[in-house]
Amino acid sequence: MMCYIGMRILKTHGCRAAHNIYLRESVGGTDYVNSREISCEMVLDLDPRGYTIVPKTMHPGEEAPFVLSVFTKASISLEAL
Numbered sequence: 001m002m003c004y005i006g007m008r009i010l011k012t013h014g015c016r017a018a019h020n021i022y023l024r025e026s027v028g029g030t031d032y033v034n035s036r037e038i039s040c041e042m043v044l045d046l047d048p049r050g051y052t053i054v055p056k057t058m059h060p061g062e063e064a065p066f067v068l069s070v071f072t073k074a075s076i077s078l079e080a081l
Contacts, residue, residue, distance in 0.1 A: 004032040004058035005066075007040060012052045027051065032058045052081070 008029035028042045045052060055066045070078060 002034055002036065003062055003064055004034050005038055006030045006032040006055045006056055007038065010052045012048060013049050044069060
């Protein structure tokens, strides 16, 4: 099944993004695309409190499995929320 997918990268100041991601500062992401795969290349400012990556579908309640891959030259840690 194909569905419209996208993602947002949020500056969340060390907090969980909550239900409405539009209340947080977005530093980038993608448009919705009817595809099995999306990518986003960015250079982010160092923020010790981190960023939140939000994979999303276009329609509320629509779910799809996903794989998130992050490539970086810097040392980072990732954690699921």
